[in-house]
Amino acid sequence: MNSIDAELAARIRDDIIHGVYAEGERLSEAQLCDAFKVSRTPVRLALRLLEREGIVRRGEGRGYTIQSPSISDILQAVQVRGHLESLAARLLAQSPNRQAALPAMARAIETIGDLVNLERLDAPVARQMQSANEVFHTSILDNCGNDYVGFTCQQISHLPMLAAGSMVFDRGILDSPERWEAGVFRLRLGNAQHQVIYEAIEQGDAVRAEGMMREHSHTMIKYIQTFENRDRSLTVSDLVSYSAAGSDRVQS
Amino acid sequence: MNSIDAELAARIRDDIIHGVYAEGERLSEAQLCDAFKVSRTPVRLALRLLEREGIVRRGEGRGYTIQSPSISDILQAVQVRGHLESLAARLLAQSPNRQAALPAMARAIETIGDLVNLERLDAPVARQMQSANEVFHTSILDNCGNDYVGFTCQQISHLPMLAAGSMVFDRGILDSPERWEAGVFRLRLGNAQHQVIYEAIEQGDAVRAEGMMREHSHTMIKYIQTFENRDRSLTVSDLVSYSAAGSDRVQS
DNA sequence: CCCTTGACTTTGGGATCCCAAAAACTCTCA
DNA sequence: TGAGAGTTTTTGGGATCCCAAAGTCAAGGG
Numbered sequence: 001m002n003s004i005d006a007e008l009a010a011r012i013r014d015d016i017i018h019g020v021y022a023e024g025e026r027l028s029e030a031q032l033c034d035a036f037k038v039s040r041t042p043v044r045l046a047l048r049l050l051e052r053e054g055i056v057r058r059g060e061g062r063g064y065t066i067q068s069p070s071i072s073d074i075l076q077a078v079q080v081r082g083h084l085e086s087l088a089a090r091l092l093a094q095s096p097n098r099q100a101a102l103p104a105m106a107r108a109i110e111t112i113g114d115l116v117n118l119e120r121l122d123a124p125v126a127r128q129m130q131s132a133n134e135v136f137h138t139s140i141l142d143n144c145g146n147d148y149v150g151f152t153c154q155q156i157s158h159l160p161m162l163a164a165g166s167m168v169f170d171r172g173i174l175d176s177p178e179r180w181e182a183g184v185f186r187l188r189l190g191n192a193q194h195q196v197i198y199e200a201i202e203q204g205d206a207v208r209a210e211g212m213m214r215e216h217s218h219t220m221i222k223y224i225q226t227f228e229n230r231d232r233s234l235t236v237s238d239l240v241s242y243s244a245a246g247s248d249r250v251q252s
Numbered sequence: 253m254n255s256i257d258a259e260l261a262a263r264i265r266d267d268i269i270h271g272v273y274a275e276g277e278r279l280s281e282a283q284l285c286d287a288f289k290v291s292r293t294p295v296r297l298a299l300r301l302l303e304r305e306g307i308v309r310r311g312e313g314r315g316y317t318i319q320s321p322s323i324s325d326i327l328q329a330v331q332v333r334g335h336l337e338s339l340a341a342r343l344l345a346q347s348p349n350r351q352a353a354l355p356a357m358a359r360a361i362e363t364i365g366d367l368v369n370l371e372r373l374d375a376p377v378a379r380q381m382q383s384a385n386e387v388f389h390t391s392i393l394d395n396c397g398n399d400y401v402g403f404t405c406q407q408i409s410h411l412p413m414l415a416a417g418s419m420v421f422d423r424g425i426l427d428s429p430e431r432w433e434a435g436v437f438r439l440r441l442g443n444a445q446h447q448v449i450y451e452a453i454e455q456g457d458a459v460r461a462e463g464m465m466r467e468h469s470h471t472m473i474k475y476i477q478t479f480e481n482r483d484r485s486l487t488v489s490d491l492v493s494y495s496a497a498g499s500d501r502v503q504s
Numbered sequence: 505c506c507c508t509t510g511a512c513t514t515t516g517g518g519a520t521c522c523c524a525a526a527a528a529c530t531c532t533c534a
Numbered sequence: 535t536g537a538g539a540g541t542t543t544t545t546g547g548g549a550t551c552c553c554a555a556a557g558t559c560a561a562g563g564g
Contacts (some may be wrong), residue, residue, distance in 0.1 A: 003547065005300075028515065039549045041293075044516080045300055045344065049256075054305060055404060061556055062515050076400040083339045084332070146407065148328040151306060155407045255517065278543065291519045296546085313526055315544050 005045035008036060012046055016055055016068050019158055019237040026063040027056075053158055069159055069236055071228055075221055077159050082151050082217020085137065088144040090210035093201045101143035105198050110134035112191045116184060126169055129187075134165025136194055140201075140213075160240045161224070168223060171242050188217060257297035260288060264298055268273050268307055268320050269412055271489040278315040279308075305410055321488055322409060323480055327473055329411050334462025334469020337389065340396040342462035346451045353395035357450050360388035364443045368436060378421055381439075388446055392453075392465075412492045413476070420475060423494050442471060 012032065021027060032043045047064055050056040057065050069077075078119035092098050111132040115125055141150035141164075157163050167190075173183040193216040227242065228236055264284065273279060284295045299316055302308040308341040309317045321329075344350050363384040367377055393402035393416070409415050419442075425435040452461035479486055479494065 005547090030515070040516085041548055041550090045297065048297055048300060049304070052301070058516095063556095064516095073400070076398040079398055080336070080339070080400045080404050083335065087332070087335045145327040146331055148325070148332045152332050152404060152408060156404060259516090282545070292546085293518055293520090297517095310546095315527095316546095 003042075004038060005042040005049070009044050009046035009049040011036065013050060013053070013055060013158060014044065016050075016066055017236055017240060019068065019235060020245060021066045021068065023066060023068050026067045027066065028063060069234055071224070071234060071239060074159060074161055074239065075224060076220055077156050077162050078217060078224070081162055082214060082220070083155060084149050085140065085217060086210045086213040086225055088140045088146070088149045089197055089213035090206045091144040091146055091149070092140050093204055093206040093209040095143070095145050098143065098201055098204070101139045102198070102202055104139045105136050105194075105201075108132040108139070109191060112136075112187070112194070116187045116191065119184070121169070121173055121183070122225045126167075128158060130165060130167050132243075133167050134163075137165045140197075156215065160236060161243065165226065166243065168239070168243050186219075186223065190216065193219065255294075256290060257294040257301070260290065260294050261298035261301040263288065264282060265302060265305070265307060265410060268302075268304070268318055269488055269492060271320065271487060273318045273320065275318060275320050277318045278311075279318065280315060323476070323486060323488055323491060326411060326413055326488060326491065327476060329408050329414050330469060330473055330476070333405055333408060334466060334472070336401050337392065338462045339463040340392045340398070340401045341449055341453065341465035342458045343396040343398055343401070344392050345456055345461040347395070347397050347460040350395065350453055353391045354450070354454055356391045357388055357446075357453075360384040360391070361443060361446045361450060364388075364439070364446065368439045368443065372426055373421070373435070376474055378419075382417060382419055385419055386415075389417040391495070392449075412488060413472075413495065418495065420472065420491070420495050438471075438475065442468065445471065 015021060029040050029043050029047070033040050034045075036043070047056060047058075049062070051058050055067050055069060059065055075196050092101060112129055115129050115132070118125060138150070141153060144150075153164070160166075161168055170179060170183045170186075172179050174180065193212055196212045197209055197216065200206075200212060224239065227239065231238075267273060281292050281295050281299070284299075285292050288295070299310075303310050303316070307319050307321060309319050311317055346354060356443060364381055367381050367384070370377060390402070393405060396402075405416070412418075413420060422431060422435045422438075424431055426432060443463055448464045449461055449468065452458075452464060475492065479491065483490075
């Protein structure tokens with residue numbers, strides 16, 4: 001939360017992701033000024049940010065056009081992010097001072113395990129899980145020795161499902177027993193993968209760490225694809241509302 | 253080259269990379285306005301861009317501080333870029349319509365091979381080589397089916413040595429026969445790697461394509477490290493001047 | 505009736521102005 | 535003489551103004 005333009009960019013981005021504007025719609029600065037009751041200066045700064053993020057395109061002539069991300073975009077970005085994280089896992093496993101990252105990772109794994117064993121998944125539990133997941137993943141990125149991996153991940157982390165350690169929860173997880181079972185299994189599987197990654201890093205097994213991290217992100221891709229297969233007309237907006245309520249940022 | 257602010261950002265970035273400003277130096281908007289004879293509006297837009305690129309940091313209070321990249325930063329970024337390109341190579345090898353990318357790649361390999369056989373390396377030859385190299389690498393990124401790989405690569409391509417298909421040439425390649433031999437060998441090796449990547453993609457051997465692309469970028473890392481080992485006090489500015497004259501952008 | 509051209513309107517880029525906050529300087533008191 | 539408080543100056547953020555370019559509409563000619 002720096003200045004108005006960053007917040008403004010976040011609000012416009014949220015609007016775009018949540019489907020307030022149609023794909024390819026032209027939006028003007030004046031219109032946004034009117035909508036958010038600010039001057040054109042911060043609006044232009046925000047639009048430049050969004051342009052760099054790729055969700056708004058500045059045409060040759062005048063006007064900005066919306067480039068709202070599709071589910072395919074999300075899947076592609078998740079793949080890129082997963083690949084970058086697998087690099088981080090490999091580098092951390094090769095790093096001589098990888099011990100520094102291990103305690104936080106172990107605690108995160110333990111926390112997630114405890115939360116899954118609660119057999120309950122309301123907003124606060126989801127929030128805690130998300131938080132622990134974030135700790136696990138950022139520990140790897142921050143300690144891998146290559147600052148650009150984490151930096152590059154942050155560059156694409158504005159997309160939904162791509163914030164550090166974001167988890168997708170099945171909204172219908174409480175509807176039916178089998179959905180609940182599947183959801184719990186998925187969480188346990190994910191944490192088992194965390195455990196493997198932890199052990200591989202601890203033992204300096206770079207290949208195993210990289211491979212398991214790749215598999216870990218692939219699991220998320222497959223999970224999103226199940227939604228896509230269930231309902232072909234699914235939009236990113238639906239996908240966002242599938243994520244945990246606890247992941248919603250605090251509104252001002 | 254869109255509007256003034258993009259060009260302004262490029263000029264300030266070049267100044268930072270070429271070491272005009274000292275590391276950690278505070279630069280003010282007014283100062284830049286005076287230096288480039290423009291108003292504060294485009295300066296602020298440019299600074300926001302540079303802030304996002306990570307080479308300028310906006311402090312808590314006022315003032316921007318220079319975060320000029322070190323050689324270590326470049327090496328890390330090359331590693332990230334190489335890892336992303338290896339993902340692209342794997343995806344392209346797995347892609348059913350990978351045939352579309354092959355002709356341009358083959359032509360690029362042939363061009364580079366011909367240029368190496370010229371046994372001559374002046375500015376135009378280097379420029380052509382750079383261009384062909386760019387064709388090879390962007391063909392893979394553009395056709396791999398995951399648009400975010402190329403997009404993410406572009407996000408970090410403002411750093412020296414990280415523009416698409418940029419090559420580092422040994423400035424002293426003409427000084428001594430053995431340096432020349434080593435330089436030619438390196439170029440031949442690089443193109444042989446191109447050839448292997450091409451064949452692996454053609455045959456759908458995703459593992460080989462990914463592995464060889466990884467090795468290809470590793471070769472560049474090792475090459476930069478030889479400079480670093482030769483002279484510990486080497487700066488990024490020196491590294492930039494080591495790249496081909498043909499890579500310099502046309503000044504207005 | 506359609507095409508072309510010219511005037512009008514909309515809109516984005518740049519410059520300038522104003523203000524608030526932070527840094528720096530100075531004055532005073534211990 | 536040093537430390538603290540008040541004042542001044544610097545500086546960045548936001549708002550507003552102006553202008554140029556692009557889009558739009560209408561009128562006239564073929």
